[in-house]
Amino acid sequence: MTPDTATTGAGAPVKGAPVVDKATNRLAARGLGLRYGSRTIVDGLDLDLPGNAVTAIVGPNACGKSTLLRGLTRLLDPAAGTVTLDGSDIHRMPARALARRMGLLPQQPVTPEAVTVEALVRLGRFPHQRMLTPWSKADQAAVDEALERTGMTGLRDQQVDRLSGGQRQRAWIALALAQDTDLLLLDEPTTFLDLRHQLDVLDLVADLHAEAGRTVVMVLHDLGQAARYADHLVVLQDGRLAAAGAPGEILTAELVERVFQVPCQVVPDPETGTPLVVPKARSRRAAARD
Template identity: 75%
Template sequence: MTNDQGAITAAGLRLGYGRNIIVDDLDLTLPGGAVTAIVGPNACGKSTLLRGLARLLAPDAGTVAIDGEDVHRMSARALARRLGLLPQQPTAPEGISVEALVRLGRYPHQRALRPWSEADSAAVETALARTETAELRDLPVDHLSGGQRQRAWIALALAQDTPLLLLDEPTTFLDLRHQLDVLDLVSDLNAHHDRTVVMVLHDLGQAARYADHLVVMRGGVPAAVGAPADVLTADLVEDVFGVACSVVPDPETGTPLVVPRASARHRRS
């Protein structure tokens, strides 16, 4: 795949739940070959947008296309070969083991006359190894800790081996070390395995550090779109999140780092 594959384009997109419209008349292009982070305050439409891009939520109006092809004209299997998804609150069949869950990621690649292959086994083993879940393979998913369960679901998405990966809050339930492990993995998939990644994140510093492209949502529409260094300013953070802050270079990476202003009671004398 070339570096520009996996581009997603939304045009005139309207998404909601019944009469409650969350995203309205949205035009947005997310570049292929990049890591995009979608950020914003609670209830701003981040996860709704991701669900719409993944065809989990049918639009009331507008279109979503991957590399110019309308996702609503693709078969479910064809879409699953193009796009892998980690939803915000995935649900596993009761009693299913970690390995069995990850093997489900190979379903889009199966055919009636094509049995399970060495390539399928290799994809599963690679996904287990990359997410450090190989030692958990025989355990039921519903017996895992929150962080272990999250890594098992990420392994399923990796085993699906799609050029485009959508992740809805992939660091949820993870401690800091495993948050960074997951984000390092995302970065590696993009840099060395030609994956386009779109993920919803809450931490602005992590989004700026790991993303090439930032979409800042407010009230169901983008308030700003672009490279983190161009988008993430103190004025924007205060306007969108209501937090007075300074934005300084991250001492490790040079990427924007949001430092909230201390209240009077927390200032050192």
């Protein structure tokens, strides 16, 4: 990669895109254990997430994907092990300092009643505020840029609860962008969206990485979309790491059948050449189970 190019999740170079030092924005977990009460969800996980990349976390339902994201963002205290950002334990970092490094879009965020798009996005500036410090030109510029990047400028005065699902998701992503962090974590950003709006959100993620140099970690369900948009894939199974690496290297039929219990073929996507999972016909899946 040359100094004036970056790549999208599909591997296409983007000229003029900023290149961020790959030694920054690196999340890592060592011996990570995460629990809800007495129930262990993630157990003894060792994980390295690359900086300057788009990472997708995938796996079956209830395998610990969202729990892992909560653990990586300090929303859930570890029962064991550590999480580090560029080598520093995130649980020893001041909350405001961490919020300046890491932005999070949770799964199904709750929108405050009757709030406008701009008012919602302005909440992203909270980590940069100080008591008795007035709203600054820099704050407003960050909000305006976030609205522009997400295509929400024309809807800034609309109430969020009156928007379509795709527009609401873009408004929440704009909030995360206004936080002005180089690391963005998204928990199932395409859930409940139709195909067009799923692709809109994922295209936006690709643009944020390629044009703004952001490191992105997102939980996805669709393996084809994960392979198309991510540089790095993390596959979880029962709270443990089943595989991690470039989609083209790790996403195999054997892996899909072992983790998801679905016999399939993995073929090149005719549009991008990235791995595409094609489940076997029902009769062949039944035969495989027998």
